[in-house]
Amino acid sequence: MTRKPKGELRRGWTTGACATAATKAALIGLWGGDVPDRVSIVLPKGEVFETPITISDRGDGWVSVGITKDAGDDPDVTHGALIIAKVSVSDGGVQFRAGDGVGIVTKAGLPIAVGEAAINPVPRAMMDDVVGEVAADYAATPDVCIEISVPNGAVIAEKTWNPRLGIKGGLSILGTTGIVRPFSCAAWIASIHRGIDVARAGGVTHVAGCTGATSETTVQKLYDLPDHAMLDMGDFAGGMLKYLNKNPIERVTIGGGIGKLTKLAQGAVDLHSSRSQVDFAALADMAGIPALKDANTVLEAYTIAGPPLAKAIADLALTRVQSAYPAMQFDIVVIDRAGAIIGRAGL
Template identity: 55%
Template structure:
């Protein structure tokens, strides 16, 4: 989901935290409204985050017109690989009608919501509730300091944001025209993958709001294309869960749909069968000895078991099983199903596990069977 790479840091050095698009938009809004209210552009501009942190942001640009003011902040994501790192987040503030409060609109590069199930309504700019609340507080603070009305229209823009958004899940979620303004705390924790988890949850919300009764989470593009073709699913039913199988299933436990398919490659689903909920390589490797013992339950003889246990990769192990006529994929799928079933509510959802090889051919299945 990212085309950014973290900074090179000496080994053992703590990773540097960054700031969300919501925090940057708040800083830009506060600076612009300060200028519009007669207080000038504060540079740096200090804001208060929901948990009490008070970071200061340098302004990358500032402009002033007769009835508007604009300020911009360059997003610093710290050492997190974030597609919006380095993007210019701008806020243009204009006076609004008396009693209108703080209203928001999407400028260049900020998306609009076109589907139900997201935290903001259809037709609204894709600015999440927490950033909206932060910007409202910033406007209230300046209004009190300058003794002016806090009735304003805040337009958030990210030049080039529509192109950046093509590398995110926004188009699939029905957020069109650009990026979302996100961030519950205002802080980006490096490699927390909170944005990906957020996208998984919003994808499920959108599918439920559309009345879909079957969703499919995939570990990668190959398995996603294969499961979509296998079940003839619409795009809105496809959840890019990546390595976060546990995260997706736990959300589906409390936000259920009737049918759930987990689709992935041989190595990822093998790890799921061995109790991994996050199947990224940094969380550990598949146990090939355990895989060999599972192969025995599918009829592998001792020689085949030994070859599987001595394999360099899971793919090689599957190859040995195939040569021996052993249905290792189905055995792995059954074991993964048994584990994953405990993460959902089986009274409200049925679960299926599908395993695909690198060519998109199905090599294992458990569940549904109807």
């Protein structure tokens, strides 16, 4: 399990910020002659990102610059990745291309059109801005092709949500602020939202959000759901449910281990152990077994009470979510650590 380092956490920089900085340095090399040793850009909220150049190269009519991404103390899979921007003159305006290791969008529902490079709107706007800035500095015409690549990006992307979202061949170039805040929930929740968008755009009528890999495997097999119907809910039940409430899908399955689903049944929407706890006294009252109030874990309570407890938890969780979000039809699947179903409620 990844643990937070002690002390103040060091923030990092998004792939979008790195791609923008690399683009600026490459443009300086294209129009000014020499690639600088360091480059700085202004991020969307006014903060300045300054970074050294890792590599640079040039050829007939093009310049490329690579910057090593520093994600700070965040356990980001792209930490240490080389983000390369290759710039050349376009046949009109700013154009974006996916180089090696950057994905192509293949499914509707994302903020980038199908067939386009998986470079999100904010990074595109940031790069567009530096094209204008550097073009003005060198009295150049701002007609530029920007190709972003990430060596080994296709391999790294297998550890992300990209394959499920229909982004093929590599990573997405992301970031709304340019800054990676260590252990932020925002990126995970944003990925859940994009998963819902893709499912809706694809006409999916049944999705499933699960607390982990084991429950996901069980639920996907149970209902024979495609990958793009599976939402990586994790601990963020609230993040998923609130977005679904605004962007409903006909049927929603929630699957997970008995401990996390007990918290959901008791009203928690953030299921992480540091942010919600099981009320064992309430669990004992619900099951009518006073001994459960002294249990250390829900799993221990289950060994005492048996399958009826799992069923009662599933029923209560179903009541909670169904009453809160009546526009959708829910069902609950409770599993044990081996992935066996020990309780169900709903469809």
